[in-house]
Amino acid sequence: MDFKKTRKNIARFFGWLGLSLCSLIVSFLPEKWLYSFANNIAGIGARIAVKQRRIALDSLTLAFGEEKSAEEIKRIVRDCFVFLAKAGIELMFLMDKPRRLKERVHIVGRDNLENALSRGKGAILVSAHFGNFPLMLARLSLEGYKVGGIMRPMRDTRVENVFLKKRSRLNIKTIYSQPRKTCVDTTIRSLAGNEIVFIPIDQNFGTGGVFVDFFGRKAATATGPVVLAKRTKATIIPCFIVRQPDDSHKIVFEPPFYLEEGSSSQENVVANIQRLTNIIESYIRRYPAEWGWIHRRWKSKPT
Secondary structure, eight states, X not given: OOXXXXXXXXXXXXXXXXXXXXXXXXXXXXXGGXXXXXXXXXXXXXXXXXXXXXXXHHHHHHHHTTTSOHHHHHHHHHHHHHHHHHHHHHHHHHTTOHHHHHHHEEEEOHHHHHHHHTTTSOEEXXXXXXXXXXXXXXXXXXXXXXXXXXXXXXXXXHHHHHXXXXXXXXXXXXXXXXXXXXXHHHHHHHHHTTOEEEEEOOSOOTTSSEEEEETTXXXXXXXXHHHHHHHHOOEEEEEEEEEOTTSOEEEEEOOOBOOOOOSSHHHHHHHHHHHHHHHHHHHHHHSGGGBXXXXXXXXXXXX
């Protein structure tokens, strides 16, 4: 018997069970109690998810070890669990209530998006697993934009199906990152149709990407946005959703990102991915609790 696999399956089952229970509670819970409920869930999660808490501590120490004290890092870990709990509760509540979602999520810098789409080549939103980004996609869809996102499917298909149904009801196109050819072809067709495609480039990309500096360490990073922009002439726009003190959200469209030309194609890709990564890092530095520190970002090493 494969005990490691069995343990993972048991953990995923209880994760799905917990999600189902929380979803049921949220369906009956008054809105004014949502965030109190989320804080309680965060406290429980931080105690149970020992491995994830350790990964977050390790990741934050790698990123901020010389800048922040151990106590500051521990506080960010706690805040990260609170953020994750709030984000999950919001997805279960707001994605089934479009009117409330529009009221809770505001847009800044919309002209940058409109100007990009006016060219008819589509827009590539480069971002990260930062803030409650599924709410950003939902908000844009409710505004009438044709929007999709490149995503890795969750390991538990039951949980993936829950959120896939929510995205589908809001007309958000899910573009799975694998198989790669299907992903690329679907993305190119979407951009040719002047649609918006959300591409996060903040997770470890193994041997398939390029290594760029991220918090002073080399991190394997996807090159998709730059390669696709060169091929389709779509405009790249860095875009982020930031939680506000009252737990509303603000979507920020940065000015268009113009590709720099390098002496070779590979140098050009690396230079532009580095610039995009710098923008992502700047947001994480400002709002560290809103990024996924439980991911092993520096797992792959340059050869």
